[in-house]
Amino acid sequence: MASEDHKPLEVDIEDDDDLCPICRQLLHRPVITECSHTLCELCMTEWADVSVTSQMTVVPLNERPEDFVAAGIQAKCPMCRTMTSAKRSLEMEDRLKTKYPEMYEKREEESVAEEEAKEVRIETLTVYIGNTVVPPEDERALFDWEFFVKISDTSVVNEVEILLHETFKKPRLVKWKAPYSVRRLGWGTFIVRANVILKHGYSWISSDAEDTKYAKRASLPLEWELCFDGGGSQARCQLKIKNERRLVRRGIGG
Incomplete structure (x- = not known):
């Protein structure tokens, strides 16, 4: 009793x-x-x-992350x-x-x-995805663009995998540290895909998260259609992650 x-x-x-x-x-x-x-x-x-889709909001290119609840x-x-x-x-x-x-x-x-x-803590991250562009002076020339993923706390990120259109010579790039970006010349727009993979001990609290071969829900797939209007564009996501690193350090659960 x-x-x-x-x-x-x-x-x-x-x-x-x-x-x-x-x-x-x-x-x-x-x-x-x-x-x-x-x-x-x-x-x-x-x-x-x-959900990443519901969180994706187009914001000015000069916006910087702020704390949120x-x-x-x-x-x-x-x-x-x-x-x-x-x-x-x-x-x-x-x-x-x-x-x-x-x-x-x-x-x-x-x-x-x-x-x-x-042992488990919920933390927050602001993730930006977008591109800048320098329009060509000659309409027959190529656009000079740079795709990027910006993250408010890069200490929790293991890598960002960037997947370009298959017609590029090296369509897959892996960025192990910031800046997570790639710059190219091209004629037209297409959808760039990026997978933000967290370090061991962290996981995304999102229905969009995917498992990697090393950890569950550690990868977050993002998509961005290049914007060649003005100087480019970016969108913001405010997301949650689970921090289980103290469990990992103590050797609990495996």
Whole structure:
């Protein structure tokens, strides 16, 4: 029989709406999704699946990555699997703190302890894909273009594989360090493919992720159609990755 100190939190909760449907505990730092589900911020961060397609947004070429909250990006809701995003509800959080003062304080303490002890961490990355171009002065000349993949934290990236059109002499290139780019001359546009492969111990939290021969969900395939208008173009994805490197260092799981 469980002691009072280890009694499940939900026993004392008066209203089921105050429970997170994922962890079944008192909502902590609650977020509300566009599809009207309320979850703990951490549960939304860990369980919402991110799609590259839904995240791809065309942005100015000079944009630089900024920090963002993983729970707020477009993702598949853990409850209904529809595409959604979530916003922190400070009003609900204040209500829960007032209604369950001791319990919410305990949730705060447990959350800090769990985060410190956790073997797996959820981290965020901003990925840019695009190209620049120098239009030819003579309409009969070739376009001078450069395709690139830019990543906010290159320390987690093992390599970026770039796949050009098969008519190029070397259509496959592997870049082991930044800049992850290739510059060529050409007549017309085509779709460039790139696979962003994470280092051992990391994996993408995305339905688009693919397995490599060394690790599961370590490769993220991207596609970009070259843009020869103006000076080029780029798109941004805000994505989540799972960091399990502490497990790897301790030799757990294999």
